[in-house]
Amino acid sequence: MGLFDKLKLGLAKTRRAFSDRVEMVLRRRRIDEDVFEELEDALLSADVGLDTTGFLLDRLTKEARREKLETADQLIPVLRREIHAIVAARTDSVKSVSDSMTSLYYDQNGLTVVLVVGVNGVGKTTTIGKLAYALKQEGKRVMVAAGDTFRAAAIEQLSVWADRAGVDIIKQTTGSDAAAVIFDAIEAAKARRADVLLCDTAGRLQNKAHLMDELEKIYRVIAREVPGAPHETLLVLDATTGQNAIIQAKLFQDVAKVTGIVLTKLDGTAKGGVVIAIGKELKIPVKWVGLGERLEDLQPFSADDFATALFDSLS
Amino acid sequence: MFDTLSNRLQGAFQKLRGKGRLSEDDVKEAMREIRRALLEADVHYSVAKDFVDRIRERAIGQEILQSLSAAQQVVKIVNDELVELMGQSQAKLNRSSKSPTVVLMVGLQGAGKTTMSAKLARHLMLTEHRRPLLVAADVYRPAAIDQLQALGKQIGVSVFAPGTSVSPQEIARTALDEARRGGYDYVIIDTAGRLHVDESLMAELTEIDQITSADEILLVIDAMTGQDAVTVADHFHQQLKLTGVVLTKLDGDTRGGAALSVRHVTGCPVKFVGVGEKLDALEPFYPDRMASRILGMGDVLTLIEKAQASIDEQQVMQLEAKIRKNEFTFDDFLAQLQQIQKMGPLNQILGLLPGIGKIKQLQNESVDDRQLKKVEAIILSMSKEERIKPELISKSSSRRLRIASGSGTHVRDVNQLLRQFEDMRKLMKQLSGMGKSMKGLGGPGGGLGGLGGLPGSMKGGPGAFAGGFGKRGKKRR
Numbered sequence: 171m172g173l174f175d176k177l178k179l180g181l182a183k184t185r186r187a188f189s190d191r192v193e194m195v196l197r198r199r200r201i202d203e204d205v206f207e208e209l210e211d212a213l214l215s216a217d218v219g220l221d222t223t224g225f226l227l228d229r230l231t232k233e234a235r236r237e238k239l240e241t242a243d244q245l246i247p248v249l250r251r252e253i254h255a256i257v258a259a260r261t262d263s264v265k266s267v268s269d270s271m272t273s274l275y276y277d278q279n280g281l282t283v284v285l286v287v288g289v290n291g292v293g294k295t296t297t298i299g300k301l302a303y304a305l306k307q308e309g310k311r312v313m314v315a316a317g318d319t320f321r322a323a324a325i326e327q328l329s330v331w332a333d334r335a336g337v338d339i340i341k342q343t344t345g346s347d348a349a350a351v352i353f354d355a356i357e358a359a360k361a362r363r364a365d366v367l368l369c370d371t372a373g374r375l376q377n378k379a380h381l382m383d384e385l386e387k388i389y390r391v392i393a394r395e396v397p398g399a400p401h402e403t404l405l406v407l408d409a410t411t412g413q414n415a416i417i418q419a420k421l422f423q424d425v426a427k428v429t430g431i432v433l434t435k436l437d438g439t440a441k442g443g444v445v446i447a448i449g450k451e452l453k454i455p456v457k458w459v460g461l462g463e464r465l466e467d468l469q470p471f472s473a474d475d476f477a478t479a480l481f482d483s484l485s
Numbered sequence: 486m487f488d489t490l491s492n493r494l495q496g497a498f499q500k501l502r503g504k505g506r507l508s509e510d511d512v513k514e515a516m517r518e519i520r521r522a523l524l525e526a527d528v529h530y531s532v533a534k535d536f537v538d539r540i541r542e543r544a545i546g547q548e549i550l551q552s553l554s555a556a557q558q559v560v561k562i563v564n565d566e567l568v569e570l571m572g573q574s575q576a577k578l579n580r581s582s583k584s585p586t587v588v589l590m591v592g593l594q595g596a597g598k599t600t601m602s603a604k605l606a607r608h609l610m611l612t613e614h615r616r617p618l619l620v621a622a623d624v625y626r627p628a629a630i631d632q633l634q635a636l637g638k639q640i641g642v643s644v645f646a647p648g649t650s651v652s653p654q655e656i657a658r659t660a661l662d663e664a665r666r667g668g669y670d671y672v673i674i675d676t677a678g679r680l681h682v683d684e685s686l687m688a689e690l691t692e693i694d695q696i697t698s699a700d701e702i703l704l705v706i707d708a709m710t711g712q713d714a715v716t717v718a719d720h721f722h723q724q725l726k727l728t729g730v731v732l733t734k735l736d737g738d739t740r741g742g743a744a745l746s747v748r749h750v751t752g753c754p755v756k757f758v759g760v761g762e763k764l765d766a767l768e769p770f771y772p773d774r775m776a777s778r779i780l781g782m783g784d785v786l787t788l789i790e791k792a793q794a795s796i797d798e799q800q801v802m803q804l805e806a807k808i809r810k811n812e813f814t815f816d817d818f819l820a821q822l823q824q825i826q827k828m829g830p831l832n833q834i835l836g837l838l839p840g841i842g843k844i845k846q847l848q849n850e851s852v853d854d855r856q857l858k859k860v861e862a863i864i865l866s867m868s869k870e871e872r873i874k875p876e877l878i879s880k881s882s883s884r885r886l887r888i889a890s891g892s893g894t895h896v897r898d899v900n901q902l903l904r905q906f907e908d909m910r911k912l913m914k915q916l917s918g919m920g921k922s923m924k925g926l927g928g929p930g931g932g933l934g935g936l937g938g939l940p941g942s943m944k945g946g947p948g949a950f951a952g953g954f955g956k957r958g959k960k961r962r
Contacts, residue, residue: 289709326627411711412714413739
């Protein structure tokens with residue numbers, strides 16, 4: 171199965187749930203206030219969020235007037251265009267720096283360090299396992315650093331993934347200093363001439379000042395040891411998360427200069443509309459999506475596929 | 486990003502002044518704001534819609550009580566309805582008449598089942614004096630069993646873990662034998678995270694339920710969950726007949742509207758909430774507090790409890806007397822600072838206060854415990870005499886320099902603190918003239934009103950902390 175098909179399959183439920191509603195709302199009706207109200211519900215139920223929903227509806231209203239649209243289903247292509255514009259604008263902006271289909275920024279001359287951050291339980295460790303595998307498939311020499319020294323058995327968990335992906339892991343024991351582990355890992359990665367070092371971190375809620383300080387320290391250590399690093403800071407977001415995802419993105423961006431988002435658990439019924447809200451408010455690109463628990467269940471995010479898949483059944 | 490509902494309603498009701506009764510139009514605008522508050526809190530949109538309809542019926546034609554503004558009154562109606570929806574009182578863990586009681590922990594990946602299992606075991610052991618057995622039935626996620634074993638070791642609870650080569654059904658079956666043999670009265674089964682649409686894994690749970698005839702099936706759900714909470718809860722409930730819900734990660738800054746959605750769909754009570762990564766961070770669920778939180782009204786009750794738990798009443802009395810006599814010194818100030826710090830991270834405390842979210846946004850302040858530490862350091866660098874007579878410091882630049890270098894701060898920080906301390910003393914003098922208003926945390930008009938000025942004063946020192954926390958008048962609601 172090709173990448174595109176797989177993404178489509180993963181998004182199928184998203185698409186169905188979202189589009190069914192949109193379709194129900196829009197088919198062959200005159201554009202009136204009720205249409206907009208129901209459309210609002212549809213967007214809200216996809217976790218798009220009030221502000222972004224309001225923005226989209228404003229745009230729709232204006233376009234409808236400008237293009238003299240009469241029936242509600244004529245609004246569909248407009249809505250798709252608007253959503254696509256928000257989502258695509260972000261991915262285009264980073265295309266210039268990526269050299270591969272994985273849209274990850276690489277340092278061409280030396281070690282590329284990728285820092286992976288997020289709140290508890292979003293799938294950071296699993297994502298690193300899958301990412302290590304994907305990069306290794308591309309022929310990179312990959313290493314992982316077990317920077318979650320807090321949660322019980324987090325190190326063991328990453329070890330299993332490193333094993334599956336066939337990459338080296340640098341680890342210490344639970345309770346040791348996370349920044350020290352990352353420091354060691356960088357030294358080891360330099361010595362072993364690795365291309366990419368993926369750094370796991372403990373899950374932390376964005377409102378815990380001391381944990382965010384710890385993350386800042388990790389960031390500083392990486393920046394000091396490798397010029398230009400971390401080359402990517404990936405924020406892992408759970409697709410089932412509601413409006414809190416936006417605050418998460420904001421605060422992690424403040425501390426660790428997030429360069430991209432990995433949206434996980436998109437294989438459930440969660441609609442992933444939060445992607446649109448984050449795109450609009452923070453302009454952080456979504457780089458990958460998690461679609462399952464197997465090694466290969468991590469796929470590059472494509473704005474085109476996303477927007478198309480979302481409205482497939484409508485056109 | 487989030488404004489409090491009360492503030493918004495206040496705006497909506499501005500033009501209402503002087504009216505004795507809410508008209509339909511008045512109510513309509515208010516309902517929009519309520520819906521907005523619910524949606525921003527991630528309450529499912531259809532739940533929010535139903536809810537608003539009910540409120541509308543209740544609100545139209547309501548007489549405006551003398552003591553309340555129209556906005557307050559509507560908030561009160563909303564609050565009452567929310568509390569009712571979430572279940573009036575807190576529900577306890579089920580207990581089987583025949584030992585052992587089986588508790589099945591289920592939910593999506595990453596919701597926090599393993600940690601919550603350990604927290605429940607610890608709670609049962611320490612507060613209910615039971616003998617729980619933890620069962621590691623997550624054979625899929627790498628190192629899930631190691632995680633449960635490590636947690637079990639931390640809290641001193643046995644973990645039954647036959648390993649990953651045994652099926653979860655078989656693990657559950659043998660766990661019951663093990664519990665009977667070992668004289669355990671609770672069996673807590675930690676299952677693997679699964680998607681509600683994964684038919685084979687959902688069937689596995691049904692089988693475990695049949696094998697163990699579980700007395701309690703708890704859906705563990707992340708408080709940050711969005712609109713999908715309804716779908717997830719519905720699927721789990723259809724397949725398993727849930728008996729309760731546990732909300733995790735409520736120590737984040739989410740408003741936690743998922744709680745309402747889940748309750749609405751399953752009708753099951755929320756039994757516990759997880760409020761931190763440490764294993765003692767487990768609390769019973771209080772519907773009224775959750776209601777305030779969803780509405781963005783802060784959680785005054787929790788704050789009062791925190792204050793009561795960490796503040797020494799006698800000290801407060803002494804302090805009050807001193808303030809009356811205008812004898813408040815830096816020593817007293819220091820003692821207060823330390824008490825405040827005992828209550829927990831400042832951010833968390835502020836989050837519990839109504840309206841603070843908005844103020845924080847406005848001023849773009851980062852409320853930082855280190856500011857308190859800084860003030861503490863400055864005071865600790867003063868001599869005994871200086872603490873009693875701050876004018877000594879104001880008069881002498883060499884004293885100020887010494888204190889600044891002793892505390893690792895700058896002279897301007899010392900100056901700022903002195904200034905604020907002086908302002909505070911003046912304020913206290915005025916307040917103590919007003920008599921009763923100094924009596925602690927009585928209500929929003931009393932001590933809490935004083936705390937309202939807190940974020941603004943955080944740049945230099947906690948000037949507004951001087952309000953004092955008393956024990957009197959606690960259960961006012």
